[in-house]
Amino acid sequence: MIRLRILFGLLLLLLLHTSGLGGQARTLVRFDLDSLLSRGFPEYQPKLGGARVGLVMSGGGARGLAQIGALKVLENSDIEVDLIAGTSMGGVVGGLWAAGFSADSIERLARNVDWSSFFSDRPKRSNLFMTQREEGEKHLLTLRFDGFKPTIPTALTSGQKLTSLLNRLSIETNYGCRHDFDRLRIPLRICAVDILTAKPVIIRKGNLADALRATMSVPLAFTPLEIDSMMLMDGGLLMPIPVEVARDAGANVVIAINTTSGLLERDQISDAIDIANQTTTIMQLETRNNELSKADVVVTPDLGGKLATDFSGIDLMIAAGEAAMLEALPQIRAKIDTERYLCGDAASVRVDSISAPGFLRTNPTVIDLTKTARQGKLLTIFQIRQAALQILNSGTVSHLEVRHVESDSLGLLILESCPISPAARVGWVGNETISDGTIRSAISSCDSTENGADAIQDVYDRFSVLYRSCGYDLMEIDSVTYNILADSTTYYISEGLISRVMITGNDRTRGWVIKRNFTLDPGEPFNLEAAEKGMSNIYSTGLFERVNFDVERRENEALVRIEVKEKKFDHMRIGAHYHEHYHAETFADFADANVLGLSHELFFRVQYGEKRKYYSLNLKADRIFETYLTYRIKLYHERLKRDRYEDNVSLGFNRERRTGAMVAFGQQISKLGTVTIEARAERLRIDLPVFAGLIHRSLRSITLRSKVDNLDKYPYPDAGVAAHFYLELAYDAFGGEDRYKKAYFDWKAQIPLSDKLGLQPSFAIGASDVALPMFEKFSLGGNRNLYGYHNDALEGDKLFRGSFGLRYALPYGFYVTGRYDVGNIWSTLEEIRFDNLLHCSGVELSYDSPLGPISVSYGRAEREHERAYIDVGYDF
Missing domain, CATH: 3.10.20.310 (membrane protein fhac)
Known part of the structure; x- marks a missing residue:
């Protein structure tokens, strides 16, 4: 990670001509140990004279991964690369290599990464609070507004997942090189384009993750990266193969790896990204050919017609890169020898x-x-x-x-020369939190008294293992000094303690709203895992388009800078579905997601359908201040046509009108679930055309509710459990007219048996102390819980249901599920018997579409009840 150049980092070399000087002595090399040791561990010292090999790494999307194979060959050769200039995918691969990653580790990364996931910025479900999931898993589309003007997304994604990955890979190296890419293991130049000025931008300082993210900002796929006054995008737009950049940085032997794409055939252009890629390729053609002509050696892996968007066959691409570089090695060596001769090294x-x-x-x-x-x-x-x-x-x-x-x-x-023996004493300075005894024990198994580069590197590795095992991810040995007179070696340590946490970009959001999600505080050691979790928590609030962090070295401490870009908080969520029972329905939420910058949400919902109409005004918060308390206040009005059934045959419907208010207050259980207490006041009007009657009722109730959910995905989870319990107490006081106690519990699980097959067990149980009002009874029926029956065809005061399903994942997002249901509803305890349980079964074919789940199912029940069901879209 930090290349040790302590004993040979900077040499005073006096390279003279070979002509005779009549016996006069000419100094070729002069070296002083103490002065070189004091220069510092990570500092890169450029070579003085000789051949300077520049490696130019091009773009090409997925094709650029072939360059990993070329790096593997260079690592195993005698060729030392002195500079890397990269753009797009080549910038990322080359940037990681320059930062100290081996070609093998970059290859493992390329194999393990889900490249398609970078095109979606939705946080993991496990990173969201239960209260966030309840609102976020219902809609199809979100429209954001700047005032009254809709804002149009500039790309498919803001690249948050890509940013997070690059940050995780580069943060320690970036801190060590002091944000100066010339101090990396290999000096680096990253190419980008400022789309505001149409000028190329060569990045050689700053946040390495930002530089790599900028050069990967492919038009339409990722939004531009805003740095200072610039909007940076893919460097390949103007510098597809940045040979001239390497020349300007001092390289006199330039190796260019060309993995850029050719023009697509007509049948290969199928979407907007393909068109963008084709347009970019056309603009690059002349520039690319011109740059290639300036390179000393061009390495072109044979990738055939591989598309820039095709990340399959990574093994074959890497192998093609290896073969091309192996073929080019003789030509590279010859050019290096020629340059050494011209520079005097070959004299x-x-x-x-x-x-x-x-x-x-x-x-x-x-x-x-x-x-x-x-x-x-x-x-x-x-x-x-x-x-x-x-x-x-x-x-x-x-x-x-x-x-x-x-x-x-x-x-x-x-x-x-003068001899130097192993130091009589070894000491260290700067260990404020790790004791001398702990350090001495950690390095006792290595020869810490030796002063050779390998010995000192061994000591550094022991320091690194010790500190990182204690959560000190930014520990560094700044320098090592050897005192000849005292015969002692001293290691100067920086423990990477946090001096300050600074937040930028939060124009409206209060700083503490962001900071409460970031658990590292000043005075603590910087820990990368904790910092990444904090970034994930901040992004998962849904308030920000982009979240990033950087760590700057300030003397011997670390300044943590959290950078956010806020979303437009005024937005509209739109949802629609077709439900087997309620038919076509749609809803719209008009929301302010960040009231007063406190991360509270105010929204008005309008829901409309043939049988159901619902309007509500909601104010909610997932967290109150820095606690994990949560609340929701809701005013609502609902109109419902409730179908009435007898023996699964429709008798008509009742018209219900509910107007009320609900206040809920509770506690988030980490991000696993919630526990809340709810107060409800409701006025009902029920028109009973079936029974030729009209009912007016007032309801007052208190409900204790608990929800737990760790299902990994929605609506087709691969694993996890969800459970829901409530106890409702209704009182004939404070205007209420009904009195009852009502308890309910349901549980369901997704248990994977293989990567395609999974079990789906579930059960539910409910009971009340007295006969419930007709508008509060338990219900069963429909393809969600009791096949063969209409939705809510069975009503009563006692409920039991158990189900056992088996789901198999088909190709292209299709699923087939078979399920067996058993259950019933009763009015009294005396009616409950095993012999009157209903037995049902059904099968479902469903598709995970961009519009939500689409399912067609068929079920049969006892008494010759059977029914087909069609559902399209998310539940709400």
């Missing part, structure tokens, strides 16, 4: 003998040099430099100077 000096202090004569590198000299071979400046680096890396010298003396007949290489 040779004559070495007939080597003069070295006695303690160095047993050094393996010096022995190899001596053997070479005895054979009368010439040594290049590059070879001498590499040999010097190996000696320095051994940790046996405090300083080293390499000089060359050449006369007309002999060449002498002189190595001057």
